[in-house]
Amino acid sequence: MPPRTFISSRFATPADYILARDYCSYGYFLLAPNDWDPSTAAFRRVLSLASGAVTVRVSQPGANANIETGAPLEIYAEKKLNRDEWTQVHASLVRMLRLDEDAAVIGSFHKLDPRWAVKSRSSRSFNLKRSKSGPGRGRLMRSPTFFEDVIKTVTSCNVTWPSTVNMNRRLCEALGERTPTGGYAFPTAEKLARVNPATLRARCGVGYRDQRIVDLAKLFRTPASRGGIDPAWYENPATPDDEIYNALVELPGIGPYAAANIMQLLGRYARLPLDTESIRHAKNVLGMTGSDRDLMKRLQAHYAPFGPHAFRSYWFELWTFYESRQGPAWTWERETTAKAFTAAALKKVPMVDLS
DNA sequence: GGTAGACCTGGACGC
DNA sequence: GCGTCCAGGTCTACC
Numbered sequence: 001m002p003p004r005t006f007i008s009s010r011f012a013t014p015a016d017y018i019l020a021r022d023y024c025s026y027g028y029f030l031l032a033p034n035d036w037d038p039s040t041a042a043f044r045r046v047l048s049l050a051s052g053a054v055t056v057r058v059s060q061p062g063a064n065a066n067i068e069t070g071a072p073l074e075i076y077a078e079k080k081l082n083r084d085e086w087t088q089v090h091a092s093l094v095r096m097l098r099l100d101e102d103a104a105v106i107g108s109f110h111k112l113d114p115r116w117a118v119k120s121r122s123s124r125s126f127n128l129k130r131s132k133s134g135p136g137r138g139r140l141m142r143s144p145t146f147f148e149d150v151i152k153t154v155t156s157c158n159v160t161w162p163s164t165v166n167m168n169r170r171l172c173e174a175l176g177e178r179t180p181t182g183g184y185a186f187p188t189a190e191k192l193a194r195v196n197p198a199t200l201r202a203r204c205g206v207g208y209r210d211q212r213i214v215d216l217a218k219l220f221r222t223p224a225s226r227g228g229i230d231p232a233w234y235e236n237p238a239t240p241d242d243e244i245y246n247a248l249v250e251l252p253g254i255g256p257y258a259a260a261n262i263m264q265l266l267g268r269y270a271r272l273p274l275d276t277e278s279i280r281h282a283k284n285v286l287g288m289t290g291s292d293r294d295l296m297k298r299l300q301a302h303y304a305p306f307g308p309h310a311f312r313s314y315w316f317e318l319w320t321f322y323e324s325r326q327g328p329a330w331t332w333e334r335e336t337t338a339k340a341f342t343a344a345a346l347k348k349v350p351m352v353d354l355s
Numbered sequence: 356g357g358t359a360g361a362c363c364t365g366g367a368c369g370c
Numbered sequence: 371g372c373g374t375c376c377a378g379g380t381c382t383a384c385c
Binding site (some may be wrong): 130158159160162163166167205206208209294 | 360361363364365366
Binding site for chain 1 (some may be wrong): 377378379380381
């Protein structure tokens, strides 16, 4: 029997918003404590509020594939929340779903790269007719906090995707606050800063990342005046890109790839987090040849015309390729899909024609 | 500034 | 079922 729930007032969404498409737009939607249910096109997750952890379920009744967009979200919580708590839930969802991203900025992206605008030719060529692709994709899912985005990025470095899935599940189960109905939150910086690295390694399978994760958590608990991390400085649009990048690569466990990835999670899309997947994409999809170093340079040049939207152009190409192999992302199951994204599986994919 | 090797986990493969 | 190989980005030592 499902737990008793309370419905909130509905949350408005931007006119172009489709939950199934825009929530399932980045791999983190498959990582705990995020829990997407393809059968109902809704997701559950435990949010850490000031008063404690609470499970919410988010759906978008009325949104129709390729037809109706911008329907309001319906939010259910497992317990009754007061106004302040609902405000915190709303703020978390706005960040996760990028509901506050300026439509004009997304419009400027579509002007630079019309492939992702309404009824684009490329959308059809990728056989997305059955997907909830809808008019103009541009928003990318992320975490409710900057801290979670940073730790998730560290767990995705130098590891295959199934291991990243396991690490995040075990982090939540071992160290996340538990709700009365058995859900787990993502561990807070306070919690991770107090964990012994050896314990983290043994219980969560994070390997050599143990010390780096604990050090990062401690930095999030340290005031900026004493050399700690100030999330507001990173989230501030007025902070220059170069300053953020230079600060990120100084952090433990954060190199060029992780820094560029965290920057796109901050809504700064000019830099490309290039990795071995990028090399595969360059060869299999873009038809490029040459050494890995050459391909990295050619990829940078290839996406340079998209300027401040370079990552979006790159990512939607990559994501659409994945959907061409596995079906629309909103149909993916977390556990069964994970193995489809191993390097071995993707290497078996033949050359793809993007024209 | 560039490069080689270590770091750790889990999937793939051979026996 | 077991052992071995390999993929993956960051860090450090070294040239």
